[in-house]
Amino acid sequence: MFLTFFNMKSYTTCLLLIGLNSWFFPNDTEAQETAHGRIYLDQNKNGRFDAEEPGIPSVLVSNGEEVVASRSDGSWQLPVRAGQPLFVIKPSGYQSPLTENQLPYYYYWHQPQGSPDTEIPGLAPTGPLPGRINFPLHWHEEPERFEVLLFADPQARGMKEVNYVSHDVLEECMGTDAAFGITLGDIVADDPALFKEISESTATIGIPWYYVFGNHDHNRDVSEDEFRDETFNRFFGPSTYAFEYGKVVFLVLRDIHYSENGRYTSRYTESQLRFAKNYLEKVPLEKRVVILQHAPIVRTEGREELFRLLEGRPHTLSFAGHTHTMRHVFLGPEHGWQGDSPHHHFINATVSGSWWVGLKDETGIPHATMNDGAPNGYSLVTFDGTDYRIRFKAARRPSSYQMNIHLPDDIPARQLKNTLVIANVFAGSEKSSVSMRIGTAGSWIPMTFDPREDPLNTWMHSLDAYLEQTLPDGTRVDEGLGWKMDPPQVSGHTWSALLPANLAIGTHRLEVHTRDQFGQEYRSYRIFRVRE
Incomplete structure (x- = not known):
């Protein structure tokens, strides 16, 4: 059996074939199989590997822990267990196919039994591992200078607040020159059934969009941590992944994990740290490494292990949301950082401000001022090689309002x-x-x-x-x-x-x-x- 990517018009069909993290057997070596495939240049953009299309060498592929580079003909091989993803780490100069909602489609889930049965579905069963899993890429011009729209915590409760997001923030982003956007978690407020509507609205901006898993994005119908993000996975893909653009690499880590009683902590798992280590070993020192997660890194258990992977690099940066405040934090020894110079961690403004509360203005939208007195809004991050700058933008206010x-x-x-x-x-x-x-x-x-x-x-x-x-x-x-x-x-x-x-x-x-x-x-x- 061969699996390749369908035309994006058939993306809904594709979604029924992919999955994440369910039925995970970390100690069951007998459940491990070997996955094979090819990274290829999809010249006609039909989502299928055609005989005349060349393979792409040196593209990184991962199962969420190990990371390998494709061979000269684009072929790759990785061990995989039930519940693990297989995904491409998009290299600079290429673009993964995009769905109609501007979501990069770069992954396959080996999830034979699918997600547990829940009111809001997770991932459908994928069946036996295909004989080959082929990933397409397209040429994509990527200048070293580019801009990113950085959102945090849209946190919509019901369609009324999806509309707040649309009218207060999304509409003013139309026509942006940004290369892509990122939402740093809490996409919704404990209702993953709204993932569809809010991602459709965000897609109208017209640029690729990447999502981070937040503590309000989980499926409450399951108690096991490994199943909590599976509705997120159905819509957006892996919750731990990476991609590259220009001279910058973006490492997305799911830092929100749950105990059986429903309480969450910000921490990294051993599996995530192995992925980070294996990936960063293959990233040249001259590139800037940007960590993306939901909660501030100063709250994250296991951060010192991640710091050890970053401290020897000359260019690092990290972003989070979660606090509904805005803050630049410069990490030093008191935070566990042992690098020669402080690490810059930016806690981004929230789209929802203070959870869409407060008196409403003349348009019917609450003022939603954040808890530190700053207005709700978002940031624009400009990268120029390994240099960067961050500029705040208040929702529906002039850019000079600072x-x-x-x-x-x-x-x-x-x-x-x-x-x-x-x-x-x-x-x-x-x-x-x-x-x-x-x-x-x-x-x-x-x-x-x-x-x-x-x-x-x-x-x-x-x-x-x-x-x-x-x-x-x-x-x-x-x-x-x-x-x-x-x-x-x-x-x-x-x-x-x-x-x-x-x-x-x-x-x-x-x-x-x-x-x-x-x-x-x-x-x-x-x-x-x-x-x-």
């Missing part, structure tokens, strides 16, 4: 010496410089990095009281959902400075300027008055 300035509108002159200016620079970090001045010719006053609760965020939380109002017929204003913001958290990107005590009575202009670690500069202004 901070809020907190200062009373009217200040008595006698209180000037005690009046604090607070700037929440949404994507700022300890490596940012922030300063302020009064007017257009005043001296610049350095502002001090001063983590604290955002005053505006604290006030906005007080408005949650209005969500508890009921109409005369007993209907709640919030339609009975009762979703409120979590208590405000200390922001990791606020700065402060005292106003000059000698300002004249009258109206003044305050300007705040920031320059981040990438050299990106932003300005914001606030008008205030000094009175007798």
Whole structure:
């Protein structure tokens, strides 16, 4: 029996033949078989290996642990057990076929018995291992400079919030120049039945999209950890995988794992660490390695084993979501990192902000301000060779909207010496410089990095009281959902400075300027008055 990839019009049929992680027998050596296949250049893009189509050498293929390179004719061979995936690690200069929902299709699941029977299906039985499993690739021009859309936690509860995602974020991304997008987990809020709708909406942006497994993406109908991600696998493929673009390699690790009582922890399994080790041994040092996972790496059990694999490399970076805050973390010895220079870990802004809660605006979408006072949104990451920069984008706001300035509108002159200016620079970090001045010719006053609760965020939380109002017929204003913001958290990107005590009575202009670690500069202004 031969298996190859069908035309993408038959992708739905293909999905019935693939699977992941079910019926996994880690110690059953008798269940191990040998898989064979070929990586080939699909010149006519029909999804089938035709005799005249050449094999592609030196392409990496994995079973989720071992990693091998295809031979000169594109052929490969790997051991495989029931429940394991077989997948291509997309090399630079090539593209795996895309489904109609812009999902890269690069894998085969050896899952003879399929997933356990659940209300929301996992993977269908694949039957016996095919005699050959052939993976197609297409030529794809990949410049060293490219941009990535980086989402975290769309976390849609029901179709109403799928529509929030669409109108608040996706529509403004149409026409993007980004090469592809990534969602860092919590695609939905405990309802994997919505994977179809949210991936269809995201696909309308028109670029390839990669997904990470989050703690709200699991199937609650099963208790065993190895089955929890199988609905995710049916829609998006393996939850641990890798792909390459330009001079960057992206290593996706499923860090969310469950105990039988349903509690989750962020950790790496031995199998995942073996995959990371075997893959990174084949990645040249001149490439940048980017780790993608859901929860912040500083919370992840087993991170020090991963750090040992990364510390000798000159170019590393990692991204996560999960916290509904935004933060740049520079890992050092206190985090278990022993590299010569700190490792940059970026906790991305969330699309859902604070879980799509708060009073609604004139379009019917909640303000959803994140717990650190930053607006909901996403990031744009630009890679140029191994260099990179990160730029935050607030949902439905101009790209220049990068901070809020907190200062009373009217200040008595006698209180000037005690009046604090607070700037929440949404994507700022300890490596940012922030300063302020009064007017257009005043001296610049350095502002001090001063983590604290955002005053505006604290006030906005007080408005949650209005969500508890009921109409005369007993209907709640919030339609009975009762979703409120979590208590405000200390922001990791606020700065402060005292106003000059000698300002004249009258109206003044305050300007705040920031320059981040990438050299990106932003300005914001606030008008205030000094009175007798």
